[in-house]
Amino acid sequence: MSDILCDRFIAPTDPALLAQSWCSHLAPIFEAELASDADLASPIALTTYHFGEALIGSVTAPAQRLKRSARTIARQGVDHILIQFYTAGKSRMGGARRSVEINASQLVVFDLTQPIVSEAGPVSATTVMLPRKLLGDQIATIENLHGQPLDYCSAPVRRLSYTYLSGLVASATSAEAHQLRYLSSAAADLCAACFQPDVNQAPALDRLNKIAICQFIEEELASESLGIDTLITRFGLSRATLYRLFEHEGGVASHIRERRLLRAMKLLGATGGRPRISSVAYATGFSDEKTFSRAFRRRFGFLPSEALEERLVAHCGQDNAPVLLGWMRSLSA
Numbered sequence: 094m095s096d097i098l099c100d101r102f103i104a105p106t107d108p109a110l111l112a113q114s115w116c117s118h119l120a121p122i123f124e125a126e127l128a129s130d131a132d133l134a135s136p137i138a139l140t141t142y143h144f145g146e147a148l149i150g151s152v153t154a155p156a157q158r159l160k161r162s163a164r165t166i167a168r169q170g171v172d173h174i175l176i177q178f179y180t181a182g183k184s185r186m187g188g189a190r191r192s193v194e195i196n197a198s199q200l201v202v203f204d205l206t207q208p209i210v211s212e213a214g215p216v217s218a219t220t221v222m223l224p225r226k227l228l229g230d231q232i233a234t235i236e237n238l239h240g241q242p243l244d245y246c247s248a249p250v251r252r253l254s255y256t257y258l259s260g261l262v263a264s265a266t267s268a269e270a271h272q273l274r275y276l277s278s279a280a281a282d283l284c285a286a287c288f289q290p291d292v293n294q295a296p297a298l299d300r301l302n303k304i305a306i307c308q309f310i311e312e313e314l315a316s317e318s319l320g321i322d323t324l325i326t327r328f329g330l331s332r333a334t335l336y337r338l339f340e341h342e343g344g345v346a347s348h349i350r351e352r353r354l355l356r357a358m359k360l361l362g363a364t365g366g367r368p369r370i371s372s373v374a375y376a377t378g379f380s381d382e383k384t385f386s387r388a389f390r391r392r393f394g395f396l397p398s399e400a401l402e403e404r405l406v407a408h409c410g411q412d413n414a415p416v417l418l419g420w421m422r423s424l425s426a
Contacts, residue, residue: 096270098143121418128156142265147277148222159211163393167400170362175203177218184213186240199242227281254283
């Protein structure tokens with residue numbers, strides 16, 4: 094008998110229930126809606142193995158629309174990164190500011206604390222879900238790649254990561270309990286290595302600057318004085334250079350505001366006692382609760398107090414939670 098926990102999508106015997114059953118199985122990760130032309134006669138599968146500190150598996154999905162909404166994020170309170178290595182098919186990702194296409198031989202990063210919408214054709218992929226804390230000093234880079242593609246076949250370390258993860262999926266049933274934490278630790282290290290820039294390439298110098306700036310921003314989010322002038326002084330860069338580095342984010346001020354609000358969402362959804370909204374506001378660099386609540390509602394579509402209520406409702410229903418959602422929450426424990 095295998096020492097590893099495995100969760101599989103089991104298709105219902107009644108074909109009429111297949112679409113509903115599939116969407117329900119995906120619900121812990123995405124709100125799913127099958128495309129009108131989805132081919133339900135083709136194989137559909139989602140297999141997930143619990144490696145202790147990582148969830149690793151594979152998916153073969155029909156054409157569908159996937160959404161991870163702000164309400165889902167608030168309700169779950171998980172703080173993980175999902176990486177999918179596409180082996181077949183394509184999809185189009187739409188985040189807060191950008192829409193891009195993902196193709197086979199590319200990986201895509203999902204920061205599960207950030208909303209996203211995906212319009213996907215039939216897709217097959219190898220997947221890994223990791224707690225944010227396991228990705229170390231690369232997390233600022235990874236967060237900013239939310240919904241973005243990277244080639245993995247043409248990049249040696251990314252190709253190695255894919256080969257390792259797909260190998261784990263293929264041999265998971267032979268893994269022994271005492272091996273799991275080492276296997277998941279190796280998976281986390283390889284995934285973090287996927288996002289290291291090549292320091293010998295000129296564009297990578299900009300990326301290294303951006304990594305350093307993003308890390309500084311994350312460390313200083315509680316500071317109300319954090320802004321463009323702070324970064325100019327700290328890094329010796331011009332306003333024009335800062336804007337260029339953060340052009341895709343709408344400028345560095347927009348990026349800082351986004352990171353403050355995403356941090357606030359994490360704090361509101363964290364396990365433990367119920368936080369005061371004013372405390373969350375000050376902890377994320379807002380001058381007062383009213384300004385914070387207005388910015389939060391403009392970004393997510395509901396108030397911080399509603400986010401707290403969503404989390405409370407979710408905790409009350411934990412006994413009946415799907416296996417996959419329970420596993421996602423266990424990664425935070």
